[in-house]
Amino acid sequence: MVDFPCLFQRFDPAVALAADDPAYVDWQSEVGLTDIKRQLANSVLLTTHSYSHRLVTGLRGGGKTTELRRVQRALQTRPEGQRYFVSFLDADDTLDLDDADPTDLVLAVVGQLVTDLKAAGVQVKLGGKLKGFLSTARDILHGIPDAGVSLEIGDPAGVAKLSTTLKRQPSMRRELRELLEGNLTTLYDAINDEVLPGVRERLKERGYVGILVIVDQLDRIAPEDDRHRLVFLEGRGKLKALDCHVLYTAPIEYAYSRACPTLENEYGEILGLPLIPVTAADPDVRRAALTLTKRIALKRIESCATTESELFEDSATLDELVELSGGHVRTLFLLVRTAIERSGLVAPLTARHLQAVISGQAAKYLDPLEAPERAVALHVHETRAKPDDDELLDHFYNLLRDQYVFTYWAGDERWYDWNPLLGRSKLAASPP
Amino acid sequence: MTPRAVATSDNELEWRALTTMAQLAAGFTLGFVVSDLPALLDETVARLRAALGEDAVANVSLAACDDDVDLLALLAEAARGDGVRVVAVSGASALLDPHGEHPSRAFARLNFNRTSLAGACAKPLVLLLETWALRELVRAAPDLWSVRSGMYGLGASAEAIGELVARLPVDGAADRRVRGESRRVLRHLVEQLDGVDDRVELAALLRLGRVESLLGDYEQAAERYDRVLQIATTLGDPHNQANSLLGLAQIARMRGDSQQAAERYDRALQIATTLGDPHNQANSLLGLADLAGLLGDHEQAAERYDRALQIATTLGDPHNQASSLLGLAQIARMQGDSEQAAERYDRALQIATTLGDPHNQANSLRGLAQIARVRGDYEQAAERYDRALQIATTLGDPHNQANSLLGLAQIALMQGDSEQAAERYDRALQIATTLGDPHNQANSLLGLAEIARMQGDSEQAAERYDRVLQIAKTLGDRYTEALSLRGLGRVAAVRGEAADARTRLARAATIFRQLGIAGAYDETRALLRGLDEPPPPA
Numbered sequence: 025m026v027d028f029p030c031l032f033q034r035f036d037p038a039v040a041l042a043a044d045d046p047a048y049v050d051w052q053s054e055v056g057l058t059d060i061k062r063q064l065a066n067s068v069l070l071t072t073h074s075y076s077h078r079l080v081t082g083l084r085g086g087g088k089t090t091e092l093r094r095v096q097r098a099l100q101t102r103p104e105g106q107r108y109f110v111s112f113l114d115a116d117d118t119l120d121l122d123d124a125d126p127t128d129l130v131l132a133v134v135g136q137l138v139t140d141l142k143a144a145g146v147q148v149k150l151g152g153k154l155k156g157f158l159s160t161a162r163d164i165l166h167g168i169p170d171a172g173v174s175l176e177i178g179d180p181a182g183v184a185k186l187s188t189t190l191k192r193q194p195s196m197r198r199e200l201r202e203l204l205e206g207n208l209t210t211l212y213d214a215i216n217d218e219v220l221p222g223v224r225e226r227l228k229e230r231g232y233v234g235i236l237v238i239v240d241q242l243d244r245i246a247p248e249d250d251r252h253r254l255v256f257l258e259g260r261g262k263l264k265a266l267d268c269h270v271l272y273t274a275p276i277e278y279a280y281s282r283a284c285p286t287l288e289n290e291y292g293e294i295l296g297l298p299l300i301p302v303t304a305a306d307p308d309v310r311r312a313a314l315t316l317t318k319r320i321a322l323k324r325i326e327s328c329a330t331t332e333s334e335l336f337e338d339s340a341t342l343d344e345l346v347e348l349s350g351g352h353v354r355t356l357f358l359l360v361r362t363a364i365e366r367s368g369l370v371a372p373l374t375a376r377h378l379q380a381v382i383s384g385q386a387a388k389y390l391d392p393l394e395a396p397e398r399a400v401a402l403h404v405h406e407t408r409a410k411p412d413d414d415e416l417l418d419h420f421y422n423l424l425r426d427q428y429v430f431t432y433w434a435g436d437e438r439w440y441d442w443n444p445l446l447g448r449s450k451l452a453a454s455p456p
Numbered sequence: 457m458t459p460r461a462v463a464t465s466d467n468e469l470e471w472r473a474l475t476t477m478a479q480l481a482a483g484f485t486l487g488f489v490v491s492d493l494p495a496l497l498d499e500t501v502a503r504l505r506a507a508l509g510e511d512a513v514a515n516v517s518l519a520a521c522d523d524d525v526d527l528l529a530l531l532a533e534a535a536r537g538d539g540v541r542v543v544a545v546s547g548a549s550a551l552l553d554p555h556g557e558h559p560s561r562a563f564a565r566l567n568f569n570r571t572s573l574a575g576a577c578a579k580p581l582v583l584l585l586e587t588w589a590l591r592e593l594v595r596a597a598p599d600l601w602s603v604r605s606g607m608y609g610l611g612a613s614a615e616a617i618g619e620l621v622a623r624l625p626v627d628g629a630a631d632r633r634v635r636g637e638s639r640r641v642l643r644h645l646v647e648q649l650d651g652v653d654d655r656v657e658l659a660a661l662l663r664l665g666r667v668e669s670l671l672g673d674y675e676q677a678a679e680r681y682d683r684v685l686q687i688a689t690t691l692g693d694p695h696n697q698a699n700s701l702l703g704l705a706q707i708a709r710m711r712g713d714s715q716q717a718a719e720r721y722d723r724a725l726q727i728a729t730t731l732g733d734p735h736n737q738a739n740s741l742l743g744l745a746d747l748a749g750l751l752g753d754h755e756q757a758a759e760r761y762d763r764a765l766q767i768a769t770t771l772g773d774p775h776n777q778a779s780s781l782l783g784l785a786q787i788a789r790m791q792g793d794s795e796q797a798a799e800r801y802d803r804a805l806q807i808a809t810t811l812g813d814p815h816n817q818a819n820s821l822r823g824l825a826q827i828a829r830v831r832g833d834y835e836q837a838a839e840r841y842d843r844a845l846q847i848a849t850t851l852g853d854p855h856n857q858a859n860s861l862l863g864l865a866q867i868a869l870m871q872g873d874s875e876q877a878a879e880r881y882d883r884a885l886q887i888a889t890t891l892g893d894p895h896n897q898a899n900s901l902l903g904l905a906e907i908a909r910m911q912g913d914s915e916q917a918a919e920r921y922d923r924v925l926q927i928a929k930t931l932g933d934r935y936t937e938a939l940s941l942r943g944l945g946r947v948a949a950v951r952g953e954a955a956d957a958r959t960r961l962a963r964a965a966t967i968f969r970q971l972g973i974a975g976a977y978d979e980t981r982a983l984l985r986g987l988d989e990p991p992p993p994a
Contacts, residue, residue, distance in 0.1 A: 032480040038574075038603045084602040116571040241571075244599045354602070361605060365476040366469065388490070388607045392591040425598050 026335055026371035030328035032364055037357040040089035043097040047323040048090065051300055051316040055309050056435050060297045064095045067295070068108065068236050068269045077264040078271050079256070079287060081279035082297030083427060084243065085354025088273060091297055092238050095271075104231030108269075111140040115241040115273075118187055120197075122246045126259025127201050127208060128190045133237050133270065134215055135184030146226050148180045151218025157210045158182045164203045165189070180219070183211070208262065216267040235268040243275045247425075252278040260290045277421040280431070300351030301434040303441045309434045318346045320353060321360065337372040348382060350430050350444045359385065386448035389428075393451075397423060402455050404429050405442040470608040471500065475507040477580060477606050478542040484574035486603055487582045489544075490590045491610035492645060493620060497584040500610070501544050504582075512541040519547030532576040542580045549589030552596060554636030588640035614653035617645055621660045626667045627815075632852025639667045646680075658687045658696055665703050672854040672891045674707045681707070698727040698736045705743050709750075710855065712894035712931045718747050738767040738776045745783050749790075750895075752934040752971040758787045778807040778816040785823050789830075790935075792974050798827050818847040818856055825863055829870070838867045858887040858896045865903050874907050881907070898927040898936050905943055909950075918947045938967035942980050954987055961987070 033039075034047070041048055052059045060080070067076045082088045092112070099108040113136040115121065119128050141148050150158075161182070162175040175182040186204075190197055220235070227235070245251055252275055256263070263272060272291075279287065279294050288294055302313040321342060325335055336342050345363075349356035363373050363381045393401065400419040403411055410420050423429040428443050446452065470489075477487055489500050504513045514534035518527070534543045573581070585593065594601045612620075624638040642664040649657035665680035681703040688696035705720035725740035727733075745760035765780035767773075785800030805820035807813075825840035845860035847853075865880035881903040888896035905920030921943040928936035945960035961984045968977035 029480050029482070033482055036481075036485065037605055038484070038486065084599065114571060358605065362473070362607075365480065365606065366473040368472070369476065384609070385607065388609045391490070391587065391609075392594040394591070422595070426594055426601055 026330050027328045028364055028369050028371075031325065031330065031335070032361060034324040034328055035357040035361045035364070037085060037354040037361065040087075040093070043090075043093040047320075047327050048094070049316060049320045049323060051313075051320075054316055055301055055304075055312050057298065057433070060091055060295060061095050061098060063295050064092075064271060065098055067271075067292070068099065068234070071269065075267055076269045076271075077291055078295060079274040079279060079291045080271055080295045080297070081243065081274045081276045083276055083299060083352060083424070083430065085352060085427065086297055086299055087353055088243070088297055089240055092240055092271070092273075096236075096238055099236060105233065107232050109141070109144070109146075109227050109232045109235045111137045111235070111237045113237060113239045115239055116244060120190075121241070121244045122248075123197065124242070124245045124251060124255055125197075125201060126255055126262040127205060128187065128197075129239070129242075129255065129259070130208065130211070130262045130265065131183060131187040131190065131204075133239060133266065134211065135181075135187040137235070137237055137268070138180045138219075139184050141223060142181065146223060146230075148219060149222050150178065150180055151214060153210055153214035153218055154180065157207055157214055160207050160210075161186055161204065164200065212265045216265075220267050237266075237268060237270045239270065239272045242273045245275060247275070247277070253283065256287060257283065257290070264290075275425065276431070277425040280424070281421055296431075296433075298433045299430050300353075301432045302347060302349070302351040303430075303432060303439075303444075304434050305437070305439075306434065313351055313434075314343070314346055317349060317351055317353075317356065318342060321346065321356060333372070335371055335373060336378075337374045341373065341375050341378050344378065344382075348444045348448070350441065351432070352427065352430060352443070355427070355443065355445065382445070382448055386445045387450070389443070389445050390449035390451055393428065397428070398451050398455075401428055401442045401446055402451060404440050405446070408439040408441055410440060467496065467610045470610055471503045471507075474500070474582065474606070474608045475504060478504065478508060478512075478582075481580040481605075483578050485580040485605045486573075486600065487580065487606035487608060488590060488604055489582055489584045489608045489610065490587055491612065492587050492641070492648070493610070493612045493616060494586060496610040496612065497546060497586070500582075500584055500608075501546070504542060504544060508541050509539070511537065511539040514540045514543045516543060516545050517547045518545060519550045528572055528576040531573070531581070535577040535579045535581075540579060542582060543577055544582045544584060546584045548583050549586050549592075549637070552589055552592045554588070554592070554633060554640045586641065588637070588644050591644070592640070614649065614656045617649065618653075618656040618659060621645065621656065621663055624663060626663050626670070631850045632671070635667050635671055635852055639664065639671065642667065654687055654691060658684055658691070658693070661687070662696065662699055662703070665700075669703065669707060669710075671852055674710060674892060678704060678707050694727050694731055695733060695736070698724040698731070698733065698740075701727070702736065702739050702743065705740075709743065709747060710895075711892055712927075714747055714751060714932050718744065721747070734767045734771055735773065735776075738764045738771070738773065738780075741767070742776065742779050742783065745780075749783065749787060751932055752967075754787050754790060754972060758784060761787070774807045774811050775813055775816065778804040778811070778813065778820070781807070782816065782819050782823060785820075789823065789826060791972055794827050794830060798824065801827065814847045814851055815853065815856070818844040818851075818853075818860070821847075822856075822859060822863055829863070829867060834867050834871055838864060841867065854887050854891055855893060855896070858884040858891075858893065858900070861887070862896065862899050862903065865900075869903065869906065874910060878904060878907050894927050894931055895933065895936075898924045898931070898933070898940075901927075902936065902939055902943070905940075909943065909947055914947050914951055918944060921947065934967050935971060935973070938964040938971070938976070938980075941967070942976075942983070945980075946983065949983070949987060958984065958987055 064080060067078050080088065096110040096112055100110050101107065113133060115132065118132040118136065138148055158175055165175065175185060190200060224235070245255060256274060256278065274294065279296070284294065300313045300317050301309055302317055304310040304313060322332060325332060332339060332342060345356060345359045348359060359381070362385055363378055366381055367373050367377060397419050400411055400416050401423055404420065411417055420429065424431065428446065429440055430443060431440050432438070474487065474489065477485065489497060491497050501513060501515050514537065516530055516534045531543060534540070621642070624641060625634050626638050630638065642660050645660045646657060646664055649660060661680045661684045665677045665684065668677035668680060681700040684696060684700035688700060701720045701724040705717045705724065708717035708720060721740045721743040724736060725744070728736035728740055741760045741764040745757045745764065748760060749757035761780045761783040764776060765784070768776035768780055781800045781804040785797045785804065788800060789797035801820045801823040804816060805824070808816035808820055821840045821844040825837040825844065828837035828840060841860050841863040845857060845864065848856035848860055861880045861884040865877045865884065868877035868880060881900045884896060885900035885904070888900055901920045901924045905917045905924060908920060909917035921940045924940040925937060925944065928940055941960045941964035945957045945964060948957035948960060961980055965977055965980040965984065968980055
């Protein structure tokens with residue numbers, strides 16, 4: 025009996041797996057890649073005399089959040105005396121990512137850390153500098169009509185309140201930022217000199233050796249107004265100011281743009297999560313990648329007490345979906361979910377039905393692309409490389425951002441390809 | 457003609473899939489329903505209600521929302537009811553800038569707060585979008601695009617698309633935003649119709665050419681008209697051959713290629729005459745009259761405007777009546793008959809106002825402003841230019857924005873405010889340069905040259921007059937040629953280069969006389985006489 029409602033939830037492309045979800049497939053080492061979780065954890069564990077502030081990137085829907093949550097769990101659950109206190113900031117919850125600013129980001133990081141420490145029962149003692157900062161912030165807020173928030177000087181959670189205010193009150197954001205800007209150094213000093221040393225001591229008593237903040241979803245920052253540069257390059261001083269380890273997610277179209285060398289100069293090597301290399305030239309890697317991608321789907325199907333043969337008429341059907349996903353998990357889920365909702369909830373799903381779903385999705389997927397973008401997508405597919413021309417490169421980065429173009433690496437090889445769904449659209453049949 | 461499906465998708469299947477999604481999804485799920493036809497998007501809400509129950513579908517329209525609206529609160533309110541299973545959001549395209557120049561803050565907020573969006577609406581959310589808006593959304597809201605959980609495309613027959621094309625607002629009172637939307641829709645449809653239905657494609661291309669031309673995108677517009685001409689020739693459709701020739705002629709005229717414009721108007725006139733198509737006869741005559749006026753042949757211009765006026769009156773075509781009257785008014789003004797000019801501008805203004813034709817309203821207002829200026833009533837002139845500028849700005853008509861700015865600059869100059877005048881000439885020059893409109897480039901440079909001359913900067917003045925002279929010669933615009941020669945003559949006189957000054961002023965006077973522009977001729981003669989007079993005693 026196929027449990028369609030369960031399958032529909034388990035293949036929701038918008039929901040990341042929890043860190044302990046048994047449906048997780050640890051695929052990277054199996055295709056010869058260095059596991060990004062190990063790289064991320066090592067970037068923290070091996071930086072003992074300073075603090076690691078790193079950027080991590082990957083295609084949207086490629087599994088970054090899932091990997092970051094597992095890094096959080098891995099570092100938190102190390103043996104006593106080796107474990108890290110990990111604070112996880114969903115930037116989307118706290119910041120207006122369309123108008124993100126380094127000042128807001130630092131406030132959000134500090135606010136999240138203080139909130140998580142308090143939730144864990146770790147006392148956060150205020151020194152004179154933090155009290156001074158909060159007092160100044162309170163005065164600033166008093167001077168702004170309709171600020172709608174009151175800060176208590178004795179409560180370190182005031183920083184979180186301040187951060188929330190910046191998000192909720194877009195009309196007063198600029199003014200508040202300008203006013204706070206001059207006092208940020210006081211905040212860093214307060215956190216670094218007064219708050220963190222005491223917190224570290226108290227965490228040490230609980231077996232923690234350090235603090236890490238993971239800032240997820242910064243890859244959703246809007247590219248308009250040169251905001252990527254504003255946050256990650258111009259704001260690097262602020263992003264690296266805190267005396268604790270911080271991992272920031274970064275938009276893939278920026279991380280792999282011309283800014284890459286400068287960013288790596290500032291933050292160290294950008295850690296990237298590639299897609300599962302189902303388009304690898306090496307047949308062994310390719311075969312392994314297809315098997316692993318299929319395993320991701322099978323684990324979800326099985327978690328609904330359903331078998332592959334109950335859901336699909338024959339195994340080649342799921343194989344085809346796996347291949348068409350290009351190793352991009354969200355695309356795979358979208359295809360399966362679309363196949364379910366168009367099936368009339370009658371199992372098994374036939375090959376004919378799947379073909380109709382694939383053609384329909386391919387046509388809809390192609391539709392938003394205009395002629396120059398179509399030409400670039402085709403170029404990437406034919407050459408497995410970025411275009412050289414500057415103008416075409418702009419289209420390329422947009423296609424990468426919107427998952428029309430995928431990035432892969434395996435071993436020393438790095439390549440790009442189009443989303444295989446485009447290969448089923450009229451773009452493949454009649455190129456521009 | 458049997459209409460063929462533009463999109464082959466089965467709409468019933470799409471609606472069923474959408475209903476299934478609403479039934480199966482637990483919590484926030486984002487789906488896109490996309491169609492070229494707004495009517496099909498409206499029908500989607502009805503289909504969902506029929507399948508799920510009236511109260512199960514909350515419909516939020518964003519069409520009337522501005523950027524400050526709290527979208528999250530709107531969605532949360534809609535999703536609140538216990539019986540609500542799905543929230544359908546229509547009119548989201550109203551939050552997008554169809555020109556793609558100013559990404560909407562409101563839409564960006566919807567985009568980048570997807571977590572907040574899920575928090576506000578813990579139910580399936582379906583965005584109902586026109587196809588052009590989906591394209592814009594992918595650019596403006598990449599994250600929303602990346603998190604989509606379902607896409608539902610509703611196809612339409614070529615016949616229905618044809619009806620949509622005919623209804624899209626392009627001319628008349630359509631403002632810049634509306635025209636931008638029409639352009640986006642038409643661009644998409646033209647792509648969709650390629651190789652599917654020639655006649656509907658041709659109609660869409662003509663409308664697209666028209667709206668692109670009105671928005672100042674002459675290059676694109678010319679490509680569209682060229683394609684129409686090809687298709688119409690292949691189909692043996694002389695009416696649309698004439699239509700495309702008229703469009704191409706107008707673009708050639710705007711770009712200063714009078715010869716090509718005349719050739720195309722002539723061909724269009726021949727076709728229209730052969731077909732017995734009085735509407736296009738009038739359109740061709742109006743274009744040819746404009747060209748004759750530009751080249752200084754006022755008699756021929758007046759004769760053509762008169763013929764166009766007769767045809768328009770017989771047809772009961774008030775738009776072309778107003779256009780003919782405007783032309784006749786301009787000729788009367790050039791010939792110094794302000795009274796007759798004012799009377800004609802007034803009639804044109806009345807017709808345009810009754811018709812709701814803001815383009816000709818603006819043209820009439822500019823004409824009346826010119827007359828007020830000649831009469832020395834600068835206040836009234838400025839007020840009329842201002843109104844014309846406002847209309848052109850609302851319409852997104854850069855050519856007439858530049859025209860109005862030129863008028864306002866002239867008034868500022870006459871009132872001694874050379875700083876404001878220079879600022880306006882500069883803005884007009886920028887627009888004209890962007891458009892590739894040499895007439896207004898010349899007019900702006902002429903104004904800037906006058907300012908430089910009045911400020912004693914002979915070198916800059918001479919350089920600008922020279923540029924104007926070159927443009928005017930290329931265009932065959934004799935009036936502007938005479939004005940630049942007069943300016944160069946005055947600069948030469950100030951520099952003490954009397955022989956050069958005399959030559960240039962004499963040439964200018966000759967042209968003014970040939971054109972029958974008495975005031976300018978007299979003024980230039982006076983300057984010539986001034987060269988022969990001894991300097992006043994120290």
